[in-house]
Amino acid sequence: xxxxxxxxxxxxxxxxxxxxxxxxxxxxxxxxxxxxxxxxxxxxxxxxxxxxxxxxxxxxxxxxxxxxxxxxxxxxxxxxxxxxxxxxxxxxxxxxxxxxxxxxxxxxxxxxxxxxxxxxxxxxxxxxxxxxxxxxxxxxxxxxxxxxxxxxxxxxxxxxxxxxxxxxxxxxxxxxxxxxxxxxxxxxxxxxxxxxxxxxxxxxxxxxxxxxxxxxxxxxxxxxxxxxxxxxxxxxxxxxxxxxxxxxxxxxxxxxxxxxxxxxxxxxxxxxxxxxxxxxxxxxxxxxxxxxxxxxxxxxxxxxxxxxxxxxxxxxxxxxxxxxxxxxxxxxxxxxxxxxxxxxxxxxxxxxxxxxxxxxxxxxxxxxxxxxxxxxxxxxxxxxxxxxxxxxxxxxxxxxxxxxxxxxxxxxxxxxxxxxxxx
Amino acid sequence: xxxxxxxxxxxxxxxxxxxxxxxxxxxxxxxxxxxxxxxxxxxxxxxxxxxxxxxxxxxxxxxxxxxxxxxxxxxxxxxxxxxxxxxxxxxxxxxxxxxxxxxxxxxxxxxxxxxxxxxxxxxxxxxxxxxxxxxxxxxxxxxxxxxxxxx
Numbered sequence: 001x002x003x004x005x006x007x008x009x010x011x012x013x014x015x016x017x018x019x020x021x022x023x024x025x026x027x028x029x030x031x032x033x034x035x036x037x038x039x040x041x042x043x044x045x046x047x048x049x050x051x052x053x054x055x056x057x058x059x060x061x062x063x064x065x066x067x068x069x070x071x072x073x074x075x076x077x078x079x080x081x082x083x084x085x086x087x088x089x090x091x092x093x094x095x096x097x098x099x100x101x102x103x104x105x106x107x108x109x110x111x112x113x114x115x116x117x118x119x120x121x122x123x124x125x126x127x128x129x130x131x132x133x134x135x136x137x138x139x140x141x142x143x144x145x146x147x148x149x150x151x152x153x154x155x156x157x158x159x160x161x162x163x164x165x166x167x168x169x170x171x172x173x174x175x176x177x178x179x180x181x182x183x184x185x186x187x188x189x190x191x192x193x194x195x196x197x198x199x200x201x202x203x204x205x206x207x208x209x210x211x212x213x214x215x216x217x218x219x220x221x222x223x224x225x226x227x228x229x230x231x232x233x234x235x236x237x238x239x240x241x242x243x244x245x246x247x248x249x250x251x252x253x254x255x256x257x258x259x260x261x262x263x264x265x266x267x268x269x270x271x272x273x274x275x276x277x278x279x280x281x282x283x284x285x286x287x288x289x290x291x292x293x294x295x296x297x298x299x300x301x302x303x304x305x306x307x308x309x310x311x312x313x314x315x316x317x318x319x320x321x322x323x324x325x326x327x328x329x330x331x332x333x334x335x336x337x338x339x340x341x342x343x344x345x346x347x348x349x350x351x352x353x354x355x356x357x358x359x360x361x362x363x364x365x366x367x368x369x370x371x372x373x374x375x376x377x378x379x380x381x382x383x384x385x386x387x388x389x390x391x392x393x394x395x396x397x398x399x400x401x402x403x404x405x406x407x408x409x410x411x412x413x414x415x416x417x418x419x420x421x422x423x
Numbered sequence: 424x425x426x427x428x429x430x431x432x433x434x435x436x437x438x439x440x441x442x443x444x445x446x447x448x449x450x451x452x453x454x455x456x457x458x459x460x461x462x463x464x465x466x467x468x469x470x471x472x473x474x475x476x477x478x479x480x481x482x483x484x485x486x487x488x489x490x491x492x493x494x495x496x497x498x499x500x501x502x503x504x505x506x507x508x509x510x511x512x513x514x515x516x517x518x519x520x521x522x523x524x525x526x527x528x529x530x531x532x533x534x535x536x537x538x539x540x541x542x543x544x545x546x547x548x549x550x551x552x553x554x555x556x557x558x559x560x561x562x563x564x565x566x567x568x569x570x571x572x573x574x
Contacts, residue, residue: 115467115468115513116468166452166453167452167453167463167465168452168453168465168466168467177531193465199531199535200535215453215465216453216463216465222534222535223535238463239462239463242461242462244460244462263456263461263463268461270460270461290461292461
């Protein structure tokens with residue numbers, strides 16, 4: 001009986017202890033309000049007087065500040081229309097070097113351009129456990145810049161560069177350099193040089209973002225092993241998307257559309273190994289996928305629709321598999337600069353296929369060579385495009401079909417699908 | 424008399440346009456594409472160019488791409504000039520084989536070798552270098568690029 005009472009006492013004491021600790025904790029985490037008409041008038045001042053893990057609330061208003069240096073754990077939250085305007089003055093809006101930092105609901109604008117310094121709206125260096133949420137950046141140079149940092153999330157941000165910039169005087173939207181465990185979700189990035197830039201980043205994911213109208217690449221991805229990008233849309237970017245010098249990249253359910261230009265690609269792959277390109281849409285690009293030095297990668301269930309070239313494969317690509325893809329209404333299906341082929345094509349749907357299926361198993365009875373004679377001619381002489389769709393070329397194509405001699409006959413789909421796949 | 428004068432002037436113009444040595448061709452930033460890595464060249468602090476003995480020009484976004492391309496696609500005796508952009512004077516070229524290279528993470532290069540080029544050692548004062556940099560010669564850059572960019 002006594003024992004039970006004691007037990008109950010201990011329990012009550014424990015609850016009391018937890019309550020006291022939490023109340024102490026909350027009372028220690030102070031809130032500072034920055035207000036144009038209040039006691040603290042500038043963000044820099046609030047940052048100076050705030051202690052570890054305190055919260056700073058920025059009230060509505062425009063604050064003309066720059067180089068706000070943060071080196072302690074803090075939470076910064078904007079209220080209403082809180083705007084930090086750097087007025088094109090040399091410098092950064094926020095410079096952060098800390099653990100456990102959150103910045104939310106804020107607008108930052110007008111960052112200076114520099115040829116030698118990478119000025120950014122928010123620059124993080126050697127930081128950890130960071131959240132950047134609902135931040136709007138207008139007329140930035142670089143927008144959000146992380147270097148040598150880990151464990152951070154950037155979400156629901158809207159980043160817009162400036163109109164009428166050239167590629168050499170604009171910076172990247174989300175720029176990561178030597179980082180790991182980053183999550184980049186639900187952001188919209190426009191009019192930057194590269195929308196999202198990854199260099200030496202590992203174990204990170206990019207999901208549900210829209211990156212459009214950027215001057216160079218929608219996504220630029222280099223030396224970044226074991227990363228995933230899923231369900232993003234990259235459209236109308238100067239040169240499309242580039243993924244280079246990387247192993248194990250998972251590219252799933254993305255849309256690459258309307259990337260037109262002489263050196264523009266829906267997806268440019270260079271020196272990629274053991275990666276997955278699955279269920280992506282390639283719509284209306286000059287080249288759907290251009291690949292060079294790409295090995296052991298699986299291309300599965302993708303849709304290629306109305307591209308100039310669906311695929312361009314250079315001779316140094318080996319061991320790649322293309323299966324269950326839809327190739328529909330592309331001007332040229334596959335182009336290659338080599339007469340050899342070390343890649344396998346299996347059960348794809350080709351709208352250019354005109355074979356038959358007598359046993360009705362859904363697979364064409366005649367193998368299909370997706371490289372047309374004319375793409376081979378174009379490969380060595382670009383100006384021959386003038387003759388495209390001419391009677392002369394049509395005659396050659398028919399002759400080639402009857403007596404194959406020029407097209408690389410090893411690049412062949414032995415089981416072409418009769419009907420388009422629905423994924 | 425007049426036609427002779429005209430001819431003389433014409434001949435002079437021809438002579439001038441022939442002589443004067445080889446000059447690098449300006450890189451059109453944002454338009455030109457790197458011959459090796461296929462990226463659009465955008466950053467005017469970086470860039471490199473090769474002229475072959477036949478006068479053909481190849482443009483690169485950075486010196487490591489130039490080295491990797493020249494080692495893999497060209498023969499040494501085919502190349503007449505190697506140029507690189509002077510980091511402290513954006514868009515202007517210097518001879519890549521006599522340039523001084525500074526390798527530092529302070530100034531990341533487009534392809535990650537992080538070795539910027541300057542004409543003489545006095546230019547380092549403009550860079551505000553902090554600890555952790557190394558000074559490389561053209562030979563070192565060739566070795567490092569060979570190690571890291573050619574499989």
